[in-house]
Amino acid sequence: MRLDKYLCETADLTRSLAKRAVRREEVRVDGEVVKDPSTHVDETSDVNWLGQSLVLTGPRYLMMNKPTGVECTSHSSHYPTLHDLIDLPNAERLHPAGRLDVETTGLVFLTDDGQWSHRVTSPRHASAKVYRATLAEPVEGRAAEKAMQSFADGLLLKGDSKPTRPAELHMLTPRDARLTIHEGKYHQVRRMFAAIGNRVETLHRESIGPVQLDPGLAPGECRMLRPDEIQCF
Template structure:
């Protein structure tokens, strides 16, 4: 990574306001990897900076995977529990913000990507990307048997909309359980699709986006994604 002036850089990483970060320098909390004290107008590379001997939080351009539990909102300001409560406190103060890539509603769990890279975010959510998103749904009533054909037809239109849905694939897992693969991301799409066929989603979990799956990531936990996983995300 390129070398940067430290005062603004640390403030943008969420370590405090400029005044607070100046205090870190004044009190000798900031040093390089060799232990030499650093100051706000010094220039260093990200990996050469330490605060109280600890490496910095991830550099700008991060991409992380969160296993979102139900009961958490994808917001910085809503009341109640927020996804940022599951991340290091500084992450909600970074500039640019570490933002969710698309959203999962409060009652939906599973794979949520987050990034501070606006270009990457828009590449993932852009309609032309058509990255598959796979959900597991538990329903209030038994499946009728014709839902798969309806969802795959490309002729279904949701209430209040004027464009047809792209074809989606339904895999029946049980009388009231199904796996649904979408290639677009409309508001509450899975729930509204089942309403359109006379059913109701009682529980919804996202298992996969593109080539990425949650794997063994525990609920409520997160991890950074490496370059190989970024490539896998877009491998369909």
């Protein structure tokens, strides 16, 4: 990796500022001042800028148990963000691979690997997402059968031109549902229940693809994904 790119990745500098820092002789590599921004460095290099040792991070893959009242955005003026809950260097470089709205809880992946994130969220891969929903109105008997069939057939949501992909709805109790979807439309689960005349009161994502939310994670906690979990996508 070029030295100026390394500085961009580790010191959050623009490319022009990184080049300027090198030319001002502010950067040392393995103890020696380096003046050429194109100098090759790697993870074994000891890079120091203005007395600060720089460490290359990434790619990183995390799962979080997102609590309610937290936004999956980089900047927010109303609610805390996922980054406020992460105690890692350069946490701002991590982005959610599939978002949840502010009131929805449960599994969120965060990564700085754009290609992996795309595989998780791409409609082509159709990763199954499982949600647990508490409904405002009970759904039972023939109404439950009709709802499950409607979800399986696909629903045309307000504002959309195409119906949703087939989804699997299971009523665990008259007001407690588990729903598996294979896409990620805007507020999709809430809109699907609205389409059958109901309202979601609480919503929790249990899994994405074969990866389930770690039951040991309290709301707001995160952990690194294991290699086998990363390789699921």
